[in-house]
Amino acid sequence: MKKTQYSILTGITPSGTGEVHIGNFFGVVKPFLEMADKAKKVYFFIADLHALTTVQNKKELQNNIENIILSYLSFGFDPKKVFFYRQSDIGLHAQLQTVLNNVTPLGLIKRCHAYKDKLQKGVSQDGVNMGLFNYPVLMAADILLYEPDFVPVGEDQKQHVEVTRDIAEYFNNTYGKTFKLPQAIIKKEGARLIGTDGKRKMSKSLGNYISVFEDEETIKKQIMSTFTDPDRIRPTDPGRVKDNPIFIYHDLINEDKNQVEALKQRYKQGKVGDVEVKEELLQAHLKKFGQYRKRYQELKNNPDKIKDILKQGTQKVKPQAEDKMRQVEEKIGLVNKYSF
Numbered sequence: 466m467k468k469t470q471y472s473i474l475t476g477i478t479p480s481g482t483g484e485v486h487i488g489n490f491f492g493v494v495k496p497f498l499e500m501a502d503k504a505k506k507v508y509f510f511i512a513d514l515h516a517l518t519t520v521q522n523k524k525e526l527q528n529n530i531e532n533i534i535l536s537y538l539s540f541g542f543d544p545k546k547v548f549f550y551r552q553s554d555i556g557l558h559a560q561l562q563t564v565l566n567n568v569t570p571l572g573l574i575k576r577c578h579a580y581k582d583k584l585q586k587g588v589s590q591d592g593v594n595m596g597l598f599n600y601p602v603l604m605a606a607d608i609l610l611y612e613p614d615f616v617p618v619g620e621d622q623k624q625h626v627e628v629t630r631d632i633a634e635y636f637n638n639t640y641g642k643t644f645k646l647p648q649a650i651i652k653k654e655g656a657r658l659i660g661t662d663g664k665r666k667m668s669k670s671l672g673n674y675i676s677v678f679e680d681e682e683t684i685k686k687q688i689m690s691t692f693t694d695p696d697r698i699r700p701t702d703p704g705r706v707k708d709n710p711i712f713i714y715h716d717l718i719n720e721d722k723n724q725v726e727a728l729k730q731r732y733k734q735g736k737v738g739d740v741e742v743k744e745e746l747l748q749a750h751l752k753k754f755g756q757y758r759k760r761y762q763e764l765k766n767n768p769d770k771i772k773d774i775l776k777q778g779t780q781k782v783k784p785q786a787e788d789k790m791r792q793v794e795e796k797i798g799l800v801n802k803y804s805f
């Protein structure tokens with residue numbers, strides 16, 4: 466396959482708070498944008514039906530969806546190449562899931578970690594809803610409707626793409642070749658950015674993150690509370706740069722490499738305090754993400770534009786999903802002489 470001939474598809478679940486942090490940016494957004502740049506076709510959708518497994522509050526779901534849409538559109542996709550849509554706007558995802566349920570062995574889904582993790586945490590079977598249990602089958606439908614070559618996802622979703630391949634094979638074996646098997650792409654670099662607590666991976670749920678889009682005051686607080694070198698008591702003490710979160714962030718965010726080098730030297734020699742290093746990081750953050758933050762506000766003030774992008778994305782992908790679903794219905798025998 467020529468390098469620029471591939472298609473990619475990925476989804477993002479509007480769960481949690483829908484807030485995007487710099488771990489998400491360097492771990493998934495940046496590699497995805499680079500890959501999308503070289504691809505022929507890109508499917509990028511909001512997995513709002515998947516979010517129902519955990520978000521069961523109307524306001525919360527609406528807010529998360531809006532935040533995710535605004536955030537990802539602010540990163541500047543080329544709408545001519547990237548089809549951006551909501552899963553729930555294409556009813557066929559759920560319809561194909563219903564069909565795939567019938568070729569999917571129960572044991573395959575019981576082995577999936579979303580379900581297994583819950584049981585291991587002591588949740589009873591009654592504490593797991595069918596949406597969560599059946600999550601991988603909906604994900605298989607999301608993918609197989611569009612037959613992408615590659616599915617870029619985080620490490621945690623690798624198993625789901627493998628299950629998608631299994632389900633596609635079960636279907637193909639039962640009804641004849643219908644689905645192309647997708648391949649997961651797991652990005653290793655930037656895959657686990659450390660959080661501001663200096664201990665665990667940056668994560669929304671742990672509250673140890675630096676956000677991309679929140680207001681400046683909030684971002685300042687997040688940066689100022691970042692863990693640095695615990696052995697350094699006074700700014701005149703020599704400090705440790707290696708594995709120090711604040712310098713890991715500087716290396717990623719600050720485009721003025723000379724300034725970063727100078728700060729590191731002064732830090733090692735005990736010639737600069739934490740506060741100055743953090744203030745410079747805030748400035749670098751505002752510089753690096755300023756254009757996205759500005760676009761976020763512009764888009765937020767222009768809901769018609771968002772609607773238009775989603776409408777265009779939906780109109781582009783729907784015929785393809787309809788085609789595939791028709792093929793499936795023919796294979797399984799739902800299409801017959803009475804079909805109209």
Ligand code: ADP
Binds near residue numbers: 669
């Ligand atoms: P969070 O853990 O903050 O709730 P999500 O689970 O919503 O983040 O993850 C969204 C995407 O960002 C996933 O593909 C995940 O692999 C990636 N991601 C999350 N946290 C990090 C991190 N600290 N470093 C790199 N990538 C991350």
Ligand code: TRP
Binds near residue numbers: 474512608617
């Ligand atoms: N489950 C994925 C996540 O939580 C989101 C998702 C849903 C997805 N459907 C998909 C990703 C299809 C890739 C392909 O991150």
